Amino acid sequence: MADMTGTALAPQLYLQAQARWRAIEVAFWLATLLPFVLLPNYLVLASQIAITALFALSLDLILGYAGIVSLGHAAFFGLGAYTAGIISKFGWGEPLSGLLVASILAGTVGYASSFIIARFRHLALIMITLGLGLLLHEAANSAHWLTGGADGLQGVKIWRLLGRFNFDLWGYTAYAYSLIVLFLVFLVARRLIHSPFGLALRGIRENSVRMPAIGAPSRSHIRTVYTIAAVIAGVAGALLAQTTETVSLEVLSFGRSADVVVILILGGAGRLYGGLIGAIIYMVARDQFSGINPQFWYFWIGSLLVAVVIFLPNGILGGLAALAARWRSRS
Amino acid sequence: MSAPVLSTRGLDKSFGSLVVAKNIELALPKGVRYALIGPNGAGKTTLINMITGMVRPNAGQIFLGEDDITRLEPEARVKRGLVRTYQINTLFPDLNALESVALTICERRGVAATWWRGLAGYREEADEAFEILSSLSLGSVCYRRTRELAYGQQRLLEIALALATRPKVLLLDEPAAGVPKDESAELFRAIAGLSQDITVLFIEHDMNLVFRFASRIIVMVGGRILVAGTPEEIAADPRVREVYLGEAGHG
Ligand SMILES: Nc1ncnc2c1ncn2[C@@H]1O[C@H](COP(=O)(O)OP(=O)(O)OP(=O)(O)O)[C@@H](O)[C@H]1O
Ligand SMILES: [Mg+2]
Numbered sequence: 001m002a003d004m005t006g007t008a009l010a011p012q013l014y015l016q017a018q019a020r021w022r023a024i025e026v027a028f029w030l031a032t033l034l035p036f037v038l039l040p041n042y043l044v045l046a047s048q049i050a051i052t053a054l055f056a057l058s059l060d061l062i063l064g065y066a067g068i069v070s071l072g073h074a075a076f077f078g079l080g081a082y083t084a085g086i087i088s089k090f091g092w093g094e095p096l097s098g099l100l101v102a103s104i105l106a107g108t109v110g111y112a113s114s115f116i117i118a119r120f121r122h123l124a125l126i127m128i129t130l131g132l133g134l135l136l137h138e139a140a141n142s143a144h145w146l147t148g149g150a151d152g153l154q155g156v157k158i159w160r161l162l163g164r165f166n167f168d169l170w171g172y173t174a175y176a177y178s179l180i181v182l183f184l185v186f187l188v189a190r191r192l193i194h195s196p197f198g199l200a201l202r203g204i205r206e207n208s209v210r211m212p213a214i215g216a217p218s219r220s221h222i223r224t225v226y227t228i229a230a231v232i233a234g235v236a237g238a239l240l241a242q243t244t245e246t247v248s249l250e251v252l253s254f255g256r257s258a259d260v261v262v263i264l265i266l267g268g269a270g271r272l273y274g275g276l277i278g279a280i281i282y283m284v285a286r287d288q289f290s291g292i293n294p295q296f297w298y299f300w301i302g303s304l305l306v307a308v309v310i311f312l313p314n315g316i317l318g319g320l321a322a323l324a325a326r327w328r329s330r331s
Numbered sequence: 332m333s334a335p336v337l338s339t340r341g342l343d344k345s346f347g348s349l350v351v352a353k354n355i356e357l358a359l360p361k362g363v364r365y366a367l368i369g370p371n372g373a374g375k376t377t378l379i380n381m382i383t384g385m386v387r388p389n390a391g392q393i394f395l396g397e398d399d400i401t402r403l404e405p406e407a408r409v410k411r412g413l414v415r416t417y418q419i420n421t422l423f424p425d426l427n428a429l430e431s432v433a434l435t436i437c438e439r440r441g442v443a444a445t446w447w448r449g450l451a452g453y454r455e456e457a458d459e460a461f462e463i464l465s466s467l468s469l470g471s472v473c474y475r476r477t478r479e480l481a482y483g484q485q486r487l488l489e490i491a492l493a494l495a496t497r498p499k500v501l502l503l504d505e506p507a508a509g510v511p512k513d514e515s516a517e518l519f520r521a522i523a524g525l526s527q528d529i530t531v532l533f534i535e536h537d538m539n540l541v542f543r544f545a546s547r548i549i550v551m552v553g554g555r556i557l558v559a560g561t562p563e564e565i566a567a568d569p570r571v572r573e574v575y576l577g578e579a580g581h582g
Contacts, residue, residue, distance in 0.1 A: 011429055011457035014474060015450050196437040196453060197446035199426075203434050206423035213383070213421070214435040215409035215496050216443065224444060 019194040028273065032179055036172070043171030049283045050178035051239045056263045056275025057182075057189055058232035063261070064269035065193065066225050067205030068117065071126050071257050072133025076106040076230040078252030080237030082140065082147055085156045085247035093159040095177070095242050102238035103231045110230020114223040121208065130254070137252040152248035156241060167243060174243035181239060185232055190272055192228070201225055205270070262301065266308050268315025277317055334396070336361045336530050337413065337500045342381055342391035344374075350554045351377045352388065357549070357556075359500065362527045366545035367534045370574060374554040375534045376418055379502045383415045384408050395500070410439075412499030416489040418508055418534070424478040428469050428488055431477060432460035435495035463491050467521060483510050486518065494525075501525070503533040507540065519544050538575075542566070550574070 009017070035046040055077055062068040083102040092098065113132060120128055140147045148154055160166050165173040192198050200221050203211055211218040241247045250256060259282070260275075267278025282301070289297045312319035335358035344352035351374035359365060367375050380386035382393055384405035392401045395413055403411075423431050436456045437443040450457075464473045467487045472480060477488065486506060493501055506522065507515035515537065522531065523544050535541050541548060542562045549559040550571050558568055565571055 011461040012451060012454045015457055019449050019451055191449065192446040194449050195446045196443045196450055199430055199434045199437065199450060200443045202426060203423055206425050207421060210421045210423065212405035213409065213415060214438055214492055215406050216438045217406050221444065
């Protein structure tokens with residue numbers, strides 16, 4: 001132990017401190033309960049936000065942490081949605097098992113495609129994920145007998161949650177259900193980020209050339225995280241199908257893949273709460289703007305995106321973190 | 332002499348019409364400190380790239396001990412103890428020094444794919460990382476992000492990452508490149524002080540350092556090994572003098 005000077009913390013204590021829950025996180029999750037009391041008319045929107053946040057969280061694992069760009073992430077969202085919808089149509093509308101089946105299917109397809117994904121980077125990767133997304137969209141479009149094609153899936157019927165809670169018109173059950181699932185998955189993602197594997201993902205993002213030189217099997221890591229992200233995206237899609245009792249081709253669309261990238265970049269990629277904050281801002285703004293002038297929605301979101309990328313390259317959360325750091329160093 | 336820990340047989344490589352390796356034959360016995368020298372563009376880095384699996388040779392074989400590793404993936408070679416550092420810093424800019432080294436140790440111990448357990452639970456790994464960093468006087472800056480470290484500290488982190496893999500053979504590509512003279516001697520003292528179980532081949536342009544720290548010197552010119560020998564033999568060799576006197580401007 002040559003030099004301990006200037007080192008405030010033992011390494012293990014430092015790592016513990018990194019993973020510790022902060023007060024602001026607790027406050028955030030408590031605040032997610034507010035809509036139940038303050039905005040009971042917005043619970044349907046709130047549940048959609050929770051689902052979108054979950055979808056963005058899954059993208060954050062691959063894009064934000066491992067640096068794997070995907071423009072076709074809706075493939076897994078859509079797979080989850082259609083799976084949950086279709087099994088309910090064929091007579092099994094139990095939500096929790098539906099969620100499980102949907103996530104397994106999305107995960108299986110994610111695992112299979114991860115073998116291709118892990119071999120490529122940069123532009124090639126964008127094209128491949130884009131291509132796979134379009135492929136699946138078109139497949140769902142033409143499999144009219146199974147998916148209902150462009151008409152959407154008809155006859156989705158979801159049973160009561162836990163046999164007790166009906167999916168009501170106001171969205172009480174929908175929001176409670178989505179929020180609980182989001183929170184549980186978030187706990188898993190949070191653990192993952194602070195694990196050795198989470199560190200390896202950041203290593204891949206920071207320098208994929210160095211990884212093999214320290215003995216790291218990057219491709220196998222990428223396959224794992226891609227599969228996990230597919231599972232989570234599948235859960236998010238299944239939640240949407242179950243809480244809205246509809247599935248349309250939109251769940252597999254390029255628009256949904258692109259939106260979730262926008263959401264994550266707005267909020268701050270590579271930050272646990274980036275996708276969550278991004279989803280809140282994006283969905284609330286869309287709800288407000290589309291009430292006024294729906295055609296202009298993409299004009300505003302486009303402007304916002306450009307402004308964020310120019311002025312807050314690490315997203316809104318990154319900007320806030322920098323601000324907080326500056327404030328702390330001044331005091 | 333004992334059987335070599337690392338050897339190559341007839342390695343060839345060209346980039347288009349540019350021949351960067353021609354019939355390279357190396358043999359490193361256990362525990363030696365060999366230097367690889369040669370003018371810019373001689374093919375030294377490419378040779379390391381081939382040995383570590385980052386560049387595929389056009390012909391020839393590479394052996395680690397008895398085993399032919401010519402077709403092994405780079406990470407598999409690292410797992411077997413064949414490790415390199417980079418001439419140009421190839422680090423993880425946004426990770427701090429402790430995280431970078433801890434990651435390497437987690438990979439070595441096969442726990443880096445564990446996603447359900449917190450990193451803080453890996454105390455041995457964290458302590459070992461800190462110890463390696465301290466031994467290279469990086470202990471006091473180990474929580475600073477790599478991009479914020481001074482250049483010389485980043486060079487040391489290069490070595491720290493390599494050491495964290497517990498190498499048997501260490502290939503150092505100009506470890507002191509860009510480091511001021513007084514610091515580079517210190518850096519080489521650290522290298523010379525490594526365990527005698529580690530076999531070291533280093534590339535270096537500074538002849539003072541080469542003659543001080545190498546027991547044997549391999550001279551490469553234009554993709555070929557011109558000559559190899561003890562420092563005395565190399566110093567006296569007229570061909571080496573010709574190469575180095577004809578080529579001003581490095582060292
Ligand atoms: N991937 C590549 N593609 C094409 N040419 C390359 C590639 N890598 C290296 N070269 C060329 O091969 C030659 C040998 O390069 P190398 O980096 O091995 O030299 P070096 O001996 O390490 O030189 P230096 O002392 O400058 O580091 C150089 O002319 C270089 O431009
Ligand atoms: Mg070189």
